[in-house]
Amino acid sequence: ELKKRDNYMAQLKKSIAEVKAKLSQQKNLYEAVRTDKNLYSKNLSESLEEIAEMRKKFKVMYHQIEQSKEEIKEKDKAITM
DSSP states (O other): OHHHHHHHHHHHHHHHHHHHHHHHHHHHHHHHHHHHHHHHHHHHHHHHHHHHHHHHHHHHHHHHHHHHHHHHHHHHHHHHO
8 A cells, every 4th residue: 555655646746847847848938939029020010110210211301302393393494495
């Protein structure tokens, strides 16, 4: 009876050790995924900021081009008159 109990206890200890190892592995995987998520989130945020900045620059350039077109039209009219 005592030997059965010792074997059972050994099995339980082995199971506990396996579960702890699996838990540790899962924690490591979780940390890796969390780190990746934070990195991708940061990259996304930076990319969105760059896009917003490029859009602003594009609008400014567009208006400058339109203004230059108008100036060219006016100068053409002045030359042809």
